[in-house]
Amino acid sequence: MLCAHSSVEKACMIGMVKLRILETDSKYRLRGEILRNAIQEDRNLGLIPFFVSTTLGTTSCCSFDVLSEIGPVCEENELWLHVDAAYAGSAMICPEFRHLMNGIEYAMSFNTNPNKWMLVNFDCSTMWLVPRITQFPK
Numbered sequence: 130m131l132c133a134h135s136s137v138e139k140a141c142m143i144g145m146v147k148l149r150i151l152e153t154d155s156k157y158r159l160r161g162e163i164l165r166n167a168i169q170e171d172r173n174l175g176l177i178p179f180f181v182s183t184t185l186g187t188t189s190c191c192s193f194d195v196l197s198e199i200g201p202v203c204e205e206n207e208l209w210l211h212v213d214a215a216y217a218g219s220a221m222i223c224p225e226f227r228h229l230m231n232g233i234e235y236a237m238s239f240n241t242n243p244n245k246w247m248l249v250n251f252d253c254s255t256m257w258l259v260p261r262i263t264q265f266p267k
Contacts, residue, residue: 134213137182147176157190159183161198168206180209185230186217193217193229200235212239215254219246 141148151167154160164181171178181203183194196212203210212233218241220226233239240256243249 134184134188134215137213146180153192157187157192159194159199161195161202164199164202168202168208178206178208180211182211182213185212185214186220188216191217196230196232196235198232200232204235209237210235212236215240215242216245219243222247 138148140146149167149171151159151163153163168178181199183196183199185193185196196210200210202208212230214221214230217229218239221230221241236259238256238258240254242254244251244253
């Protein structure tokens with residue numbers, strides 16, 4: 130089941146970037162070990178992984194990728210970690226849901242759509258990026 134938003138596939142087509150869609154666990158979540166194995170397989174094929182798009186609250190089944198596992202893998206491999214929280218990100222305003230974003234500190238970018246849950250005008254989207262100077266410190 131494809132759980133990521135179709136915009137990821139479209140962006141890769143526009144940027145002429147090879148997209149690899151990874152398997153998920155039984156709860157439709159991307160896990161760290163799945164990502165780690167895929168990175169190694171890609172490198173063995175001569176490919177250069179550089180970007181990982183995760184989802185917090187997929188629109189198809191509201192699954193949450195495991196950032197606390199994925200984040201360290203991205204950091205070890207110097208991969209940009211993006212978190213798409215367009216659908217469920219607004220729920221993180223509630224303390225009882227914040228555990229769903231454990232590992233967010235590894236993210237280089239994060240987006241959410243306040244219009245989906247916060248009664249904000251349609252098409253209101255927010256995007257956060259880490260300062261460029263802090264990316265991949267050696």
